[in-house]
Amino acid sequence: MKKHKYLMTSMLLLAFNSQAAFFIVDRHEDAPDVTAGNGTCEGQNMVGDVCSLRAAIMESNALPGPDTILVPAGKYDLTVFGDDENNGFTGDLDITDEVTIINGTSGIVIDGLFADRIFHVHAGGQLNLENVTLQNGYANTQNTFEGGAVKVEDSAAFLTNEVTFINNLANRGGALFSDGNVTIENSYFHHNAITNEHTPQNLNSVGSAIVNRELLLFATSTVANNGQLLSNPQNVVLSQAQYAMHFNPNGLNATPPASFIFNSTIAFNGYAGIRSDRGFTDINQSTIAHHETRGIRFTRNENHDGVLQLKIRGSLLVNNEFKNCNDIWVLPEDEVDVINNYNGSSDESCGFTGMDDIENITNPLNGSLHNWGGFAPTLMLTPESQAIDHAGNNCSNEDQRGSSRPVDGNNNMVSSCDMGAVEFNPLTDPNQSDLIFKNNFEALF
Ligand SMILES: [Ca+2]
Ligand SMILES: [Ca+2]
Ligand SMILES: [Ca+2]
Numbered sequence: 077m078k079k080h081k082y083l084m085t086s087m088l089l090l091a092f093n094s095q096a097a098f099f100i101v102d103r104h105e106d107a108p109d110v111t112a113g114n115g116t117c118e119g120q121n122m123v124g125d126v127c128s129l130r131a132a133i134m135e136s137n138a139l140p141g142p143d144t145i146l147v148p149a150g151k152y153d154l155t156v157f158g159d160d161e162n163n164g165f166t167g168d169l170d171i172t173d174e175v176t177i178i179n180g181t182s183g184i185v186i187d188g189l190f191a192d193r194i195f196h197v198h199a200g201g202q203l204n205l206e207n208v209t210l211q212n213g214y215a216n217t218q219n220t221f222e223g224g225a226v227k228v229e230d231s232a233a234f235l236t237n238e239v240t241f242i243n244n245l246a247n248r249g250g251a252l253f254s255d256g257n258v259t260i261e262n263s264y265f266h267h268n269a270i271t272n273e274h275t276p277q278n279l280n281s282v283g284s285a286i287v288n289r290e291l292l293l294f295a296t297s298t299v300a301n302n303g304q305l306l307s308n309p310q311n312v313v314l315s316q317a318q319y320a321m322h323f324n325p326n327g328l329n330a331t332p333p334a335s336f337i338f339n340s341t342i343a344f345n346g347y348a349g350i351r352s353d354r355g356f357t358d359i360n361q362s363t364i365a366h367h368e369t370r371g372i373r374f375t376r377n378e379n380h381d382g383v384l385q386l387k388i389r390g391s392l393l394v395n396n397e398f399k400n401c402n403d404i405w406v407l408p409e410d411e412v413d414v415i416n417n418y419n420g421s422s423d424e425s426c427g428f429t430g431m432d433d434i435e436n437i438t439n440p441l442n443g444s445l446h447n448w449g450g451f452a453p454t455l456m457l458t459p460e461s462q463a464i465d466h467a468g469n470n471c472s473n474e475d476q477r478g479s480s481r482p483v484d485g486n487n488n489m490v491s492s493c494d495m496g497a498v499e500f501n502p503l504t505d506p507n508q509s510d511l512i513f514k515n516n517f518e519a520l521f
């Protein structure tokens with residue numbers, strides 16, 4: 077009788093697909109699951125502790141509904157090689173269902189060993205990552221060339237908190253390539269790169285850190301020191317393509333992407349900062365600085381139909397050596413909303429011409445990227461920066477590093493917001509300028 081009741085309960089749970097599973101990884105070695113779908117995480121040819129990260133993911137894919145995988149601290153090398161395989165057996169870890177990967181406070185490292193990318197999130201899949209470093213992912217073969225660390229397909233989702241993307245390489249999207257729904261928070265993209273070695277004909281290598289073709293929410297995060305891998309000197313076509321973040325539709329008639337950049341820092345990338353082609357881009361309380369060429373390059377849609385496509389507010393576009401923007405001031409205000417939005421730039425290429433804006437701002441930033449609190453490094457304001465207390469009083473209640481906003485930064489007894497990703501606090505932030513900064517782009521390999 078008791079057994080019968082247990083069976084009934086099990087069948088009920090199966091019927092409603094509501095049995096979220098919880099897997100505990102106990103091996104650092106890489107191995108596929110013996111029998112995906114039997115509810116037991118069991119890596120092939122393992123003795124003793126047998127649940128590998130790959131086997132746990134294969135089990136979670138096979139069980140309908142969201143699951144959680146607990147991964148102990150340490151480094152996980154993806155040693156089961158074989159790209160262009162989509163069931164998680166070899167190469168990248170394929171996600172086809174919702175899974176959350178959690179770990180202790182010390183975090184984990186997943187290393188692609190430059191054999192394949194690290195995660196591939198397929199339609200219907202969702203990957204939630206927290207406190208993870210993704211490194212040495214590789215998407216640079218004939219069939220696998222998008223997203224060095226992570227590729228997100230259409231109808232798939234990817235969420236991060238405290239995730240570092242470092243040393244990943246691809247033809248398109250050095251760290252991340254997305255046709256899906258991506259939310260990045262408190263994360264750090266650095267030293268990722270693109271190469272055009274295997275790019276199919278007529279496709280440019282784009283996005284040294286990120287390519288977004290659908291929806292990107294990017295908050296309290298930094299993109300810095302991403303660039304181009306110069307392994308193939310006769311290939312010079314990367315010059316126009318090499319923006320750290322590239323937003324464009326998936327084909328001419330596709331739905332335009334939407335990209336929201338909030339409380340974030342984009343700086344010191346090898347060529348340029350953000351390229352927005354025929355989509356909607358919203359940049360709010362962010363700092364875009366220290367690129368060899370442009371901060372932002374914006375291209376309006378072909379229809380020139382008066383639809384809003386670019387909004388910049390409370391942001392700093394400074395010290396980008398060629399131009400901060402591609403002369404967007406010539407475009408109609410219903411398509412480009414940047415005036416009187418508390419923006420500052422170090423030239424006149426952005427059209428920050430309103431009463432509340434500042435053009436030709438001088439020496440706004442104090443030194444190079446540094447850990448000023450928060451997950452990723454940021455750029456500090458000089459104590460005398462015009463950006464301080466010059467962005468009204470309607471800002472988020474924390475800056476990128478989690479410090480409170482607004483703060484009275486110019487000692488006039490009024491707390492006002494600062495332009496850019498960092499809110500200067502005269503009590504805790506440096507009150508002397510260190511204007512000797514270096515361009516800290518360093519070779520990847
Ligand atoms: Ca599942
Ligand atoms: Ca795959
Ligand atoms: Ca795979």
Ligand SMILES: [Ca+2]
Pocket residue numbers: 464465466482483484485486491492493494499500
């Ligand atoms: Ca302030």
